[in-house]
Amino acid sequence: MKVVVLTGAGISAESGLPTFRDADGLWEGHDPMAVATPEAFADDPDLVQRFYDERRAALARVEPNAAHVALARLEERLGEDLHLVTQNIDDLHERGGSTRVHHMHGRLRAAWCTTCDHRHEWTTTLVDRPACPTCGHSTLRPDVVWFGEVPHDMDAVQRALFECDLFVAIGTSGLVYPAAAFVHYAIGAGADTLELNLAPDPVSDFAQVRQGPATRTVPAWVAEMLA
Numbered sequence: 001m002k003v004v005v006l007t008g009a010g011i012s013a014e015s016g017l018p019t020f021r022d023a024d025g026l027w028e029g030h031d032p033m034a035v036a037t038p039e040a041f042a043d044d045p046d047l048v049q050r051f052y053d054e055r056r057a058a059l060a061r062v063e064p065n066a067a068h069v070a071l072a073r074l075e076e077r078l079g080e081d082l083h084l085v086t087q088n089i090d091d092l093h094e095r096g097g098s099t100r101v102h103h104m105h106g107r108l109r110a111a112w113c114t115t116c117d118h119r120h121e122w123t124t125t126l127v128d129r130p131a132c133p134t135c136g137h138s139t140l141r142p143d144v145v146w147f148g149e150v151p152h153d154m155d156a157v158q159r160a161l162f163e164c165d166l167f168v169a170i171g172t173s174g175l176v177y178p179a180a181a182f183v184h185y186a187i188g189a190g191a192d193t194l195e196l197n198l199a200p201d202p203v204s205d206f207a208q209v210r211q212g213p214a215t216r217t218v219p220a221w222v223a224e225m226l227a
């Protein structure tokens with residue numbers, strides 16, 4: 001069986017990383033969504049760099065949870081028949097044991113040089129304008145996808161969606177495109193669809209919806225898949 005799993009911020013919430021739209025308030029007086037744009041970066045680069053520097057530091061303090069680990073077990077069983085696509089920029093899937101993850105919105109632990117276009121693994125800060133290890137210019141930004149930018153790996157993800165038998169969305173509000181449209185691609189391909197969410201949208205396009213925290217619903221679903 002070919003399976004595509006899409007994850008969102010909800011899968012990492014129980015590891016201690018805040019979601020976007022459930023977040024209880026503002027970051028330094030700013031809506032996190034308003035900071036995640038190229039316009040915000042052009043207007044106030046220090047503010048945006050600090051936002052990502054703080055999240056990069058927070059990532060070092062958290063651990064993958066039972067939902068990340070369960071998906072790694074599913075990969076062990078399904079191999080290349082599983083495509084794990086995440087909107088998250090954290091690395092909790094990898095630290096939970098997954099080895100093939102499509103990071104469609106980029107990665108927090110990577111920096112992209114807008115001068116020479118090289119990407120570098122990055123675990124420290126960017127607000128202090130470090131030099132790019134390749135070209136020496138101080139033009140590194142977080143290697144993440146903001147509104148209006150093109151998500152990564154879309155050809156591979158779309159191919160997987162058109163071929164899948166089952167599409168599962170975990171912990172995402174389904175408000176941001178193109179990820180929000182994946183369920184429709186999968187339905188068009190004749191796939192079964194399942195949503196796992198703490199508070200699913202009452203009007204859902206998914207054939208089946210299971211409500212609950214990811215650390216409960218994901219291991220339970222994976223156990224069914226492995227049975």
Ligand code: BJW
Pocket residue numbers: 007008009010011013014019020021022023033036087088089105144145146147148149150151154170171172173174175176177178196197198199200212213214215
């Ligand atoms: C739990 C839980 C628990 C909590 N257990 N569950 C008008 C119409 C249609 C589209 C557009 C439009 N105007 C503009 C667009 C396009 C735009 C867009 O979608 N805008 C919308 C606002 C409408 N999209 C883009 O610009 C994208 N690019 C694009 O479309 O390019 C064109 C193109 C596409 C394809 C091929 C070629 C070209 C880019 C979007 C980039 C989004 N970037 C961000 C920031 C990334 C960096 C960062 O992390 O800071 O990505 S925004 C933010 O939202 C982040 C997330 O990945 C993304 C999705 O959020 P997510 O994961 O769903 O989180 P939440 O907080 O919304 O939801 C959490 C969920 O978890 C909730 O449902 C909870 O219930 C649940 N939950 N605890 C289980 N314990």
